[in-house]
Amino acid sequence: xxxxxxxxxxxxxxxxxxxxxxxxxxxxxxxxxxxxxxxxAASIDxxxxxxxxxPDCDPEGLGHKSLAVGLSDLAAMGAEPAWATLALTLxxxxxxxxxxxxxxxxxxxxxxxxxxxxxxxTRGPLTITVQVQGLLPTATAIxxxxxxxxxxxxxxxxxxxxxxxxxLLDAGESVSEFLRGRLERPxxxxxxxxxxxxxxTAMIDLSDGxxxxxxxxxxxxxxxxxxxxxxxxxxxxxxxxSAADPDWRLPLAAGDDYELCFCVPEQKRARVTALVERxxxxxxxxxxxxxxxxxxxxxxxxxxxxSIRDQEQSGYDHFPDAR
Ligand code: ADP
Ligand code: MG
Numbered sequence: 557x558x559x560x561x562x563x564x565x566x567x568x569x570x571x572x573x574x575x576x577x578x579x580x581x582x583x584x585x586x587x588x589x590x591x592x593x594x595x596x597a598a599s600i601d602x603x604x605x606x607x608x609x610x611p612d613c614d615p616e617g618l619g620h621k622s623l624a625v626g627l628s629d630l631a632a633m634g635a636e637p638a639w640a641t642l643a644l645t646l647x648x649x650x651x652x653x654x655x656x657x658x659x660x661x662x663x664x665x666x667x668x669x670x671x672x673x674x675x676x677x678t679r680g681p682l683t684i685t686v687q688v689q690g691l692l693p694t695a696t697a698i699x700x701x702x703x704x705x706x707x708x709x710x711x712x713x714x715x716x717x718x719x720x721x722x723x724l725l726d727a728g729e730s731v732s733e734f735l736r737g738r739l740e741r742p743x744x745x746x747x748x749x750x751x752x753x754x755x756x757t758a759m760i761d762l763s764d765g766x767x768x769x770x771x772x773x774x775x776x777x778x779x780x781x782x783x784x785x786x787x788x789x790x791x792x793x794x795x796x797x798s799a800a801d802p803d804w805r806l807p808l809a810a811g812d813d814y815e816l817c818f819c820v821p822e823q824k825r826a827r828v829t830a831l832v833e834r835x836x837x838x839x840x841x842x843x844x845x846x847x848x849x850x851x852x853x854x855x856x857x858x859x860x861x862x863s864i865r866d867q868e869q870s871g872y873d874h875f876p877d878a879r
Pocket of ligand 1: 563567568580581582583584585586642643644672673674675676677
């Protein structure tokens with residue numbers, strides 16, 4: 557099968573049909589219409605086999621996740637997803653694999669009305685790059701830098717599930733469907749992000765772990781925060797682990813959860829609770845922004861806290877040896 561047949565068979569007409577796509581897959585560029593009064597939010601992520609996923613993982617889940625991580629970035633700005641492009645590097649043209657991959661991608665794209673408008677196909681080690689574009693009414697994006705002392709810190713969903721799944725898989729242990737789903741098919745919190753426009757002062761999605769990602773908000777905002785560890789929302793799978801041997805590294809420092817972490821002024825608390833309740837998404841207040849820089853935990857987290865700070869608070873670093 558030629559490259560063009562592969563594109564036609566697996567990557568044409570994927571996702572939502574949108575009137576703002578003047579030209580999609582098939583020419584040198586896609587042509588897209590940004591409505592007047594809107595800004596374009598753009599983000600790109602690469603997933604590398606053996607680094608971000610197991611090379612033999614379920615291809616449908618991989619198609620889902622490769623779009624989900626981008627949609628999560630859009631969600632973290634409060635942007636409405638619109639378009640995506642996909643650069644795929646494949647060791648070979650395995651059509652069964654491509655069918656499953658494009659199905660996982662397409663289902664998530666349709667759910668969010670995202671049109672796949674172009675991409676690239678090359679041969680090489682399995683690597684997936686997805687760029688997403690979303691729309692935001694001008695100057696309404698929720699940035700990392702707006703947190704104010706006194707704001708409440710919230711997270712959505714539960715923390716540490718993907719990290720626990722990864723830990724079990726790495727150890728060759730069995731993984732429940734729930735945990736596997738949390739690792740391989742994260743749910744981007746797009747509706748939550750949109751709902752928080754005009755309410756959250758700062759927001760980020762949790763890709764590297766709460767301590768690292770909240771740390772980015774705090775640094776960008778020039779503030780600090782205090783977290784109440786017992787308030788961290790945990791699934792039963794993670795809390796059962798912690799009951800035996802309290803280990804806050806999972807919820808604090810494990811990545812890949814793709815939940816949202818955001819800050820809300822006290823006086824907007826009731827409004828946020830009411831609006832989010834309608835979405836059927838769980839959110840939990842876990843602490844408070846403070847003027848003093850740094851991230852503090854209650855109860856005091858002792859020596860493990862130091863190890864998180866040193867090794868894991870900065871998140872996964874692909875270039876620890878950069879000169
Ligand atoms: P060019 O050589 O101009 O870069 P390509 O041959 O790479 O064009 O791609 C032809 C068309 O197919 C382009 O419109 C491109 O955006 C689209 N395309 C290529 N690969 C993919 C893919 N994996 N998913 C979606 N569209 C793709
Ligand atoms: Mg090309």
